[in-house]
Amino acid sequence: MRDIERVLTEEWAATPADEWITKLDPADGSPVGQIPVVPPRRVVEAVQAARAAAPGWARTSPAQRAAMVHEAARAIEECADDLAWLTTREMGRPVGQAAESVAAGIGTLRQYAELGPLHRGRSLAGEWGATDLMTYQPRGVAAVITPWNDPVAVSCGLIGAALVTGNSVVYKPSERTPATGWLLGRILDGVLPPGVLTTLSGGPTVGALLTEQPVDVIAHVGSSATGRRIAQAAAVTGAALLRENGGKDPLIVDADVDPAWAAEQAATGAFANAGQLCVAVERIYVHERIAGDFLDELTKRAEQFRMGPGWDPETTLGPLVDLALRELVHDQVREAVAAGAELRCGGELPGGPGAFYPPTVLANCAEAMAVLREETFGPVAPVVTVGSFEEALRLADGGDYGLAASVLTGSVAHAQQAWRELDVGTVKVNDVFGGAPGGAAHPRRASGSGFGYGPELLDEFTTVKVVHLAPAPA
Template sequence: MWEVQQLIASSWGAGGANGHLTVVDPADDTPVSRAPVATGAEIAAAVKAARQAAPQWAAAPVAQRAEALRRAADAVETAADELATAQTAEMGRPIGAARGGVEAGVSTLRQYAELGTVHRGRALSGEPDAIDLMAVQPRGVVAVITPWNDPVAVSCGLLGAALVTGNVVVHKPSERTPACGFLLARLLDEHLPPGVLSLLTGDGEVGAGLAAQDVDLVAHVGSTTTGRKIAAACVPTSAKALLENGGSDPLIVDADVDPVWAAEQAALGAFANAGQLCVAVERIYVHRAVASRFLTALVERADAMRPGPGRDPLTELGPLVDRRQRDHVDGQVRAATADGATALTGGVVPPGPGAFYPATVLTNCVDAMAVMREETFGPVAPVMVVESFDEALSRAATSPYGLAGTVLTGSMANAQRAWRELPVGTVKVNAVFGGAPGGAAHPRRGSGHGFGYGPELLDEMTVTKVVHINAPGGPDRSW
């Protein structure tokens, strides 16, 4: 079992006066990690120490900061097996996908090490004998509050961008994956000056306490409810809130696509990581012309998925992160079937230990159901049959969220309409996942705001200052 420690004022081991949280393996309910719950005094001390360390790190040459990030990336790569094992043990992700998450985190650290050295302001055209420029500077103290569903990759992105731009960071990982946060912070801290990185652990109250501190930016990836609380907490301090929150991403299946291929895409989007992805497929609108064959193929794919503990390399569908999340998912499914939906497969909590839930396909769904309106975050594919692409597009656009959406179509006209009209940050055509590296989007509505990744994340982590330099007055106007 991992005994998690906090990092406060360059000292590992602080914590415990406020009690501890124990995380159990969602596959078999055995304890896997134990983390202290930070006290209010510890939260304040971490932010104070970060504030004291900020000027020196901000003044360090960007090449020095980038080199520290490269060394940290190498260390994370060397420790990839332990990080992946911790991720699987704490939240159940199949080990192969967990390793993929660590690899993505390593790549992201290296990406920001490179991007940081070329991140710049710009010169302005003004008076001939003056110098005018827009200079970028670090914001100062950045609070990073990260989720449990992809804990290494997401943390590496936010931490890497904040650190390479000269900010100091106080990191609070999810209480569901504290060992992942601890192991990652320990690796990064070895390559950073004292005080540049702090680590606090605990539940939502710790995150709320951190967001309310005198910090300059709070970067959060997680639920919409938590994101809105963080945004409210930032108002009194004027801290910037950078939020990527929940989603209820639609998938549209047009009449002119291969329904078996479309079902494979839908299964990938709905069931990967047991549906616990920010951009998981959460609701499906399929044209009646292909609906029957699509549903048959989707059910076959769901039934073929091999469930099991994430540590088994043959597992395709691991458990949900915990029983609380399983209860949430099962509650939405039960509510849907009570209101007329039909479970073509799945939809029943299996017996035995852990937090397993089967790949579930629902049909006869309507807009008012929670599975079509809210974020489910589980291996559930709710399907609505529609009469036209126009109807699908209209229904997909009606949502309190705006994170991403996918359209499967053979029509370029419909593809063009979809990316223009869907009120989401990311639109994918004919692929539920993928895209060129470096892309960055603004989520909409309840899904948050601000660039959370890509080169533009460096802009979020910095402030821009306009500078006008003129020669001194006098007859010769000389320096």
């Protein structure tokens, strides 16, 4: 047990609670700790404390708020190794990749600390003797509910944007990474005024109760099913809503690209973080002209991954977050094979402890299969052979999700056609994980709503007021 686990275990043991979350390492089943679940009254009290702190935080100058967020980024940087270690222990991500994710979260906090004081309204052209303004104001109390697959980076983005725009925050991290969320919340709270940020540990019941409270905005990153329930709660309370939810992101491989390079891109997109990314490649449409070579190369690359615990430096593919997710992934693969898909590699449960699942390549998949319709969130690459680029576009544009899509093509005309016609928030051409910092998009359909990144995220946490100032009569 590392020192950070020992320290947190002592803190948790001293916390009174009627219910506990027992978190196990998905690599070997060893205990990470028992985290106390907050009782319902604590959820209510947290929102009340945030409501009481909101006016003072809103009146704090943007420069002062930004300075505190900068200080928070520095404090997180000092604990970066501990946060990366806990991420690996709780959800299995190789520790080097977990460290990169923590660094991304620190960078995002600093980004919003710089952007916050620059967020501005505008003046309007009104009467000569009057002044007309559109001015931004914080919404008030923000409920921030974050996922387990990238617990530090996503949390830092949403919390950072909420804080610099003058909102108080009630933070509910995922019950699948409770220790990581606990530590992150404790670090942030240590540099902020009382009540400005409160962390709630617990499962779906705690999250559901939070969304039913009188908060002003709910920011959620997670599954589409949870997102729909949150949307229903927000419709009752009137809270503004920001959601980035599930995806079933397609990859289109055109006839004119190098199949080996395309397979490398596909393997990166499908198997990074064991497929546990919202923007993972979850279905592949490859032109029949290169399909054979592409499948051979993709299979070869899948077989090169080394499964193992995330804390082993030789590991390139860690476990899934838990056995429950592994069973869901395996069910989709078994159903596809039974329906006629060709299993090129993987697809079998490994022996021994842990929630490991091998990189899996499926050929000859059909649109009726769950592996092409439902979010998988595992290291599975289902491949469909198509006869034309237009057919690939049509198939890629189907389904309930609309988060992102990738296209590999040497044709400028096809690239233009793809980004214009694909009904998704983000289209990536010739680079499955590329993109300039600060990009923000609107997800479609079951994938959510609102800007989740970039300078536009500041707009989600603020509301606009129009002011008309006219002189009094003499």
